[in-house]
Amino acid sequence: MSVSASLSQDELYAEAERVYRAYFELEQRAFLEGGVNGVPVEMNQYIMAGYASGESSMLTQMAERRVRMQEGTRSQYTVLEQVPDDPPSDSLVSLSVCIDSTASPLVDADGNFVASGYDINNVFFKYDSDGFLKIFHATGETVKSCPSA
Secondary structure, eight states, rough: OOOOOOOOOHHHHHHHHHHHHHHHHHHHHHHHHTOOSOOOOOGTTBOHHHHHHHHHHHHHHHHTTTOOOOOOOOOOOOOOSOOOOOOEEEEETEEEEEOTTTTTTOOTTOOOEOOOOEEEEEEEEEEEEOOEEEEEEEEEEEEEEEEOO
């Protein structure tokens, strides 16, 4: 559903959380499948611009390297209270999320461990030309653990 630009900050924040949750579920599916060639078409309703290009590259690299999320697992995320420092000037709303992939490692075609851990991602949203709020930029860093929400 297209969202009106006249939302309150609380409504905008709630919409950003909804968009992120839907995107995260699609990304988890792509990670379990071992990447894909490009971005799954349904993901385009949640991401745009440089973020979509980066997602496409990452998923293509996973497919080429035959890396996937370990079968039967899933990552978890927590939306943090903190607001990202220094958002892009065209960002309408932003979320800080901590992703815990310690129980859902990436593995190679032989089942060997590739990567897992904790990452804090600052995710930035704005309206796309189709009128939908989408993720257009993100910054991230690896951390030792996820802070309490």
